[in-house]
Amino acid sequence: MEQAKIWQAITEKLIANKELLNDLDQAIGDGDHGTNLIRGFNEVIKDPVKLNGTWQASFNFVAMTLMSKVGGSSGPLFGIFFLNMSKAIKTASTQQEWLDAYLAGIKAVKTLGKSDVGEGTMLDALIPAVKILESNLNLNNKDLYKQMALAAQEGAEATITMLKTKGRASYLKERSVNHMDPGAKSVSLIFEAVSEALQ
Amino acid sequence: MKKFINNINDIVPEMLEGITLANPATLERIDGFNIIIRKNKKNNKVALISGGGSGHEPAHAGYVGEGMLDAAVCGEIFTSPTPDQVISAIHAVGTKQGTLLIIKNYTGDVMNFEMAMEMAQSEGYTCDYVIVNDDLALENSTFTTGKRGIAGTIFVHKIAGAKAETGASLAEVKRVAEKVIANLGSYGISADACTVPANGKKSFILADNEVEIGLGIHGEPGVAKTTIKPVDEFVTDLYQKIKDHLKLTANDHVGVMINGLGGTPLMELSIVARKTLKLLAADQVTCEKTFVGNYMTALEMPGFSISILKLDQELTELLKAKAVTPGMVVV
Numbered sequence: 001m002e003q004a005k006i007w008q009a010i011t012e013k014l015i016a017n018k019e020l021l022n023d024l025d026q027a028i029g030d031g032d033h034g035t036n037l038i039r040g041f042n043e044v045i046k047d048p049v050k051l052n053g054t055w056q057a058s059f060n061f062v063a064m065t066l067m068s069k070v071g072g073s074s075g076p077l078f079g080i081f082f083l084n085m086s087k088a089i090k091t092a093s094t095q096q097e098w099l100d101a102y103l104a105g106i107k108a109v110k111t112l113g114k115s116d117v118g119e120g121t122m123l124d125a126l127i128p129a130v131k132i133l134e135s136n137l138n139l140n141n142k143d144l145y146k147q148m149a150l151a152a153q154e155g156a157e158a159t160i161t162m163l164k165t166k167g168r169a170s171y172l173k174e175r176s177v178n179h180m181d182p183g184a185k186s187v188s189l190i191f192e193a194v195s196e197a198l199q
Numbered sequence: 200m201k202k203f204i205n206n207i208n209d210i211v212p213e214m215l216e217g218i219t220l221a222n223p224a225t226l227e228r229i230d231g232f233n234i235i236i237r238k239n240k241k242n243n244k245v246a247l248i249s250g251g252g253s254g255h256e257p258a259h260a261g262y263v264g265e266g267m268l269d270a271a272v273c274g275e276i277f278t279s280p281t282p283d284q285v286i287s288a289i290h291a292v293g294t295k296q297g298t299l300l301i302i303k304n305y306t307g308d309v310m311n312f313e314m315a316m317e318m319a320q321s322e323g324y325t326c327d328y329v330i331v332n333d334d335l336a337l338e339n340s341t342f343t344t345g346k347r348g349i350a351g352t353i354f355v356h357k358i359a360g361a362k363a364e365t366g367a368s369l370a371e372v373k374r375v376a377e378k379v380i381a382n383l384g385s386y387g388i389s390a391d392a393c394t395v396p397a398n399g400k401k402s403f404i405l406a407d408n409e410v411e412i413g414l415g416i417h418g419e420p421g422v423a424k425t426t427i428k429p430v431d432e433f434v435t436d437l438y439q440k441i442k443d444h445l446k447l448t449a450n451d452h453v454g455v456m457i458n459g460l461g462g463t464p465l466m467e468l469s470i471v472a473r474k475t476l477k478l479l480a481a482d483q484v485t486c487e488k489t490f491v492g493n494y495m496t497a498l499e500m501p502g503f504s505i506s507i508l509k510l511d512q513e514l515t516e517l518l519k520a521k522a523v524t525p526g527m528v529v530v
Binding site for chain 1: 252274275276277278279280281282283305306307310311314337340342343344347395397398400402415417418419420422
């Protein structure tokens with residue numbers, strides 16, 4: 001499948017859920033997570049030629065575009081994730097290589113955000129999804145991404161009961177509980193879009 | 200949502216265009232970037248750059264000018280600017296003496312400004328930064344990303360700006376900026392939310408008799424909700440928190456800022472100023488300079504914050520030094 005189609009599917013999925021993402025952010029942040037992320041992805045899909053080179057080039061282009069268009073904390077965090085995937089992906093021909101790329105991306109997000117699982121962030125959706133890949137290296141992409149999307153969704157749901165300790169949500173202290181983290185939700189939507197595109 | 204705008208996507212560039220058209224002698228924009236710089240900038244001084252999300256007007260573009268900032272980098276509403284925007288500002292105003300970035304303590308601001316600083320340094324620019332964290336509502340909190348930077352940031356712009364204007368080195372300008380941050384405390388309160396245009400809805404809902412205390416400048420709820428009472432009682436509470444933090448005692452000297460969050464009439468801010476200054480006088484603390492007005496707003500929030508800066512001789516002189524910007528004039 002052409003990579004541009006995957007990025008298109010991700011962008012459309014985020015656009016379809018813009019209000020949901022903004023509303024989730026409204027509860028514990030300032031209400032524009034969807035708008036900001038979509039501004040970046042809309043720029044990404046403007047250039048299908050750049051997206052359809054190697055996966056390495058594609059991730060690099062997406063990373064740089066998100067970093068220069070999104071702003072806030074989502075821009076650098078999603079940007080550094082794809083940037084480090086780009087550095088690790090090389091031929092993109094084996095699941096092991098994809099796993100290494102995801103792990104490199106996660107490591108960079110952890111370092112930049114000074115965060116880890118359980119703090120109510122995008123990592124709480126990302127890490128469970130990548131764990132599925134880690135333990136199913138021989139599964140076909142269609143079934144694999146279906147399971148990864150499910151794990152990401154469960155991870156996003158799990159942020160509801162968490163006390164948010166990173167980013168703007170943390171300023172609400174105990175009042176941040178009972179709200180889903182919008183960053184975790186957008187990660188789960190991204191996996192959902194990829195899974196649907198592969199079916 | 201009812202707002203006097205044309206198109207949501209054009210709010211920031213059109214606002215910046217308006218600011219420069221209204222101040223043609225002192226301000227100019229950089230084409231293609233949401234950056235306002237000082238016209239006729241001085242090249243023999245440390246450059247000061249601040250910024251962050253828009254929606255805090257007159258912060259930050261309003262503090263560009265003589266005695267304060269050399270450039271303001273303006274992100275989308277309540278969203279920090281991106282690294283390439285910050286780098287463009289460094290390119291535009293950075294000098295041989297160096298550039299100091301004044302960053303408010305928010306995850307996005309810190310990440311984007313730090314990334315930009317590292318990239319600019321690799322290009323050969325001399326850069327350093329300070330992080331302002333004056334919001335006492337989050338003091339001693341073990342599960343936040345630290346105290347936010349709010350209205351007290353303007354004291355950092357003012358004093359670091361005055362120091363830079365004297366031709367001081369980057370290390371010296373950073374030293375006074377850090378001295379301000381170490382001697383600063385703010386606390387905010389609001390009677391209602393604001394509406395971020397991207398979302399179009401009020402950021403939180405309060406009953407008619409409720410207020411949010413300990414809030415920041417992004418329309419988020421505070422650390423607690425309480426019942427409305429005469430403002431003198433709120434001022435006394437907030438003052439006490441700041442006084443404890445700064446360990447204010449008789450014969451101390453301070454600067455005071457009573458800051459409106461965008462939707463509070465000057466009438467109410469003046470009543471807040473009245474009580475704050477009376478409390479300081481009762482404690483035999485000398486107020487060297489008082490600012491009352493909208494300095495760091497949160498769109499149309501009907502709230503205010505009190506900021507107090509403990510002063511020594513050096514900070515007093517720098518606070519009283521000349522500054523002429525659209526958002527603050529000290530002569």
